[in-house]
Amino acid sequence: xxxxxxxxxxxxxxxxxxxxxxxxxxxxxxxxxxxxxxxxxxxxxxxxxxxxxxxxxxxxxxxxxxxxxxxxxxxxxxxxxxxxxxxxxxxxxxxxxxxxxxxxxxxxxxxxxxxxxxxxxxxxxxxxxxxxxxxxxxxxxxxxxxxxxxxxxxxxxxxxxxxxxxxxxxxxxxxxxxxxxxxxxxxxxxxxxxxxxxxxxxxxxxxxxxxxxxxxxxxxxxxxxxxxxxxxxxxxxxxxxxxxxxxxxxxxxxxxxxxxxxxxxxxxxxxxxxxxxxxxxxxxxxxxxxxxxxxxxxx
Amino acid sequence: xxxxxxxxxxxxxxxxxxxxxxxxxxxxxxxxxxxxxxxxxxxxxxxxxxxxxxxxxxxxxxxxxxxxxxxxxxxxxxxxxxxxxxxxxxxxxxxxxxxxxxxxxxxxxxxxxxxxxxxxxxxxxxxxxxxxxxxxxxxxxxxxxxxxxxxxxxxxxxxxxxxxxxxxxxxxxxxxxxxxxxxx
Numbered sequence: 001x002x003x004x005x006x007x008x009x010x011x012x013x014x015x016x017x018x019x020x021x022x023x024x025x026x027x028x029x030x031x032x033x034x035x036x037x038x039x040x041x042x043x044x045x046x047x048x049x050x051x052x053x054x055x056x057x058x059x060x061x062x063x064x065x066x067x068x069x070x071x072x073x074x075x076x077x078x079x080x081x082x083x084x085x086x087x088x089x090x091x092x093x094x095x096x097x098x099x100x101x102x103x104x105x106x107x108x109x110x111x112x113x114x115x116x117x118x119x120x121x122x123x124x125x126x127x128x129x130x131x132x133x134x135x136x137x138x139x140x141x142x143x144x145x146x147x148x149x150x151x152x153x154x155x156x157x158x159x160x161x162x163x164x165x166x167x168x169x170x171x172x173x174x175x176x177x178x179x180x181x182x183x184x185x186x187x188x189x190x191x192x193x194x195x196x197x198x199x200x201x202x203x204x205x206x207x208x209x210x211x212x213x214x215x216x217x218x219x220x221x222x223x224x225x226x227x228x229x230x231x232x233x234x235x236x237x238x239x240x241x242x243x244x245x246x247x248x249x250x251x252x253x254x255x256x257x258x259x260x261x262x263x264x265x266x267x268x269x270x271x272x273x274x275x276x277x278x279x280x281x282x283x284x285x286x287x288x289x290x291x292x293x294x295x296x297x298x299x
Numbered sequence: 300x301x302x303x304x305x306x307x308x309x310x311x312x313x314x315x316x317x318x319x320x321x322x323x324x325x326x327x328x329x330x331x332x333x334x335x336x337x338x339x340x341x342x343x344x345x346x347x348x349x350x351x352x353x354x355x356x357x358x359x360x361x362x363x364x365x366x367x368x369x370x371x372x373x374x375x376x377x378x379x380x381x382x383x384x385x386x387x388x389x390x391x392x393x394x395x396x397x398x399x400x401x402x403x404x405x406x407x408x409x410x411x412x413x414x415x416x417x418x419x420x421x422x423x424x425x426x427x428x429x430x431x432x433x434x435x436x437x438x439x440x441x442x443x444x445x446x447x448x449x450x451x452x453x454x455x456x457x458x459x460x461x462x463x464x465x466x467x468x469x470x471x472x473x474x475x476x477x478x479x480x481x482x483x
Contacts, residue, residue, distance in 0.1 A: 008358050009395060016388040023385045024426065034374055041367065042374045045322050052323075052330045125333035126376050127325065129341050129447045130424050130440070133377035135329075161377060171377055176431045197428055198439030242434075249434075259336045 033146075033162050042164065053123060117265040118142050120150075123167060132175040132195065132258070134158075138266055139167045148226050149267045155232035155255030156180070156220060157264045168266070172258055173233060174201055181224045182233055184210065185217040193218060193233055193252060201234060203250035212250050214239055226269055313469040314360055317352070320465065321368050324348050329375040338446040343417065345372060347455050349387050350416055351462045353394035365391050379427055386423050390416050414452045421448060 034042065120136030138144050140163045150157040150170045158178065161171040171178055178195035182203070189210035194202045206212060216236040222229025234252040242249050324344045332341050345368055352361045369383035376383070397412045421444045428436065 009392075012358070012362070012388070012395075013392050016385075016392040019381070019385040019388060020423070023379070023381050024430070026379075026381070038370055038374045041371045045326060045371060048319075048322050048326045049330065052326050056331050056334075122334070124326075124329040124375055126378075127329040127333050127345065127372055128376050128378050128382075128424065129333060129338070129343070130421075130428075130444060131377045135375065169377070175377055176428055177377060194432075196432060196439055197436040198443055200439075202434070 034164070039164070049123070116268040118144065118268060119263055119265055120168070121263045122261055130197065131177075132172040133161060134170050134172065134258075134261070135167050136170060136264060136266065137167055139164045141165050143268055144168045144266055148269065149228075149231075150264050151227075151231055151267060152256045152261060152264050154257075155234070156227060157256055157258065157261065159226065160266065170264070174199060174254055174258060180227070180233060181221045182218050183221045184212060185219050186213075187211075190221060199254075199258075200237060201252040201254065203236065203252050206248065206250070212236055212239060212248065218252055226267060228267070228269075313466070316469055317356070317360075317466070318364055318367065321345075321348060321352075321364050322371060325368055325371045325375070329372075338443070339450055341447040341450070342454055342458075343420070343447060343451040344458070346390065346417060346420060347451065347458045348462065349390050350394045350413060350455070351459050353391040354398040355463070355466065358395070361391060378424075382423070382427060386420055389419060389423075393419070410452070410456075413455055417448055417451050417455070 118138050120138035122134050123137050124135045126133045136150070144160060144163050146160050146163055148160040150160060156173055158170040158172040158175070161169045163169075173180060173193070173195060175195040176197060178193075178201075180193045181190070182193045183190050184206075187210060189207045189212075191206035191210070192204050194204055196202050203212065203218065214236050218233045218236065220227035220229060220231040220233060232255040234254045236250055237253040238249075238251040240249045241247070328342075328344050332344070335341060349365055349368060352364055356364070365387045366384065369387045372383040373380065393416050397416075421440075424444075425437070425440060428440065
């Protein structure tokens, strides 16, 4: 004990100086499930999380109620007017939907809207202020799995990174670890949309000759991952040429305002890659990988 | 303030209280500060607490709290595994080194020393991102990080004072005070 007291700090200095070497020489893209110790800390901190969640929700609700009350009268008038217009439109659309279904049956087309989802509320965000992830209050108990897509009304939000019994962590599309297979809505050219250090995303690996313009909408391709085809991810905000004079640098503004996101939909459709792995390795494929000593998972 | 069979002066009680404070700060930073739209309000409370604990508390007690804070931060973050452990241990060592080995003559030198520790987080993050992002991103990185860094540096001293008030509530004497008592 005396020895530890005397040399404890020196020992700590040695460990602290060695850690960066170990850290930077390891695979930084690895995003595994929480370890037992991390899960234990998460469970122990649940009551505190509950308390803070209650406080932030209550404060937000009081503030929101005040704002809502101020706007309510104007909105009610506008809504009444809009309601009468929409009622007429609805009748027309019902007729069209019926016609659409009849034609689909004739052509033997499967329904395109076969998505099941759960709605999750945002509980917390990444405390590093640089990496971008959020925690939703839906987890394994509701059937959420790693790799599932998360969307909001305006478009893609991210992918489930890891799950816990009552919550799940979402890697946002703007996170530096995020990669999405996408197409340009205007000319259907493919590319990869990567997250970056800032709030914008980078559109990379575009097809040769594809002319991307400012204002182009970027959609999910539906070819890889869990996102269905055609979900809006963002809009091109800036195009420039790199110093090599050839490569285009394309900045994309996310469709969803991720800073103001309060709830999102988790599409209960496992990613295509995970479906394939499950087909080969069974439902407990991840456990098998961990038991065999290779503790890496894909995002 | 003494009660029968119970005392706030107990070392164990102080340890538990500051451990709970650490948990509260991590959860508060993740569930409240990180969700704020204004990046100028994103104070890195946990790092300030880590530096305070490293300077004022016993090494073993500080180490337990710091490692726990690192594990808890990791559960909230998509940062690579081990990042917080590396950063917090380096912050602990640097803070300890500053308080034990270096004599800081004035407020300005203290301010610069602590600003350096807070800046270290972003240097480490930059090198982590360097391996994950291809191409130039320094400009974006600076634009995202500088509000949080500046506001953390600015509020560090008042927060240090608040943490010391918290400690005094439990009638905890900091390392510095104990050294002063021995000198007298």
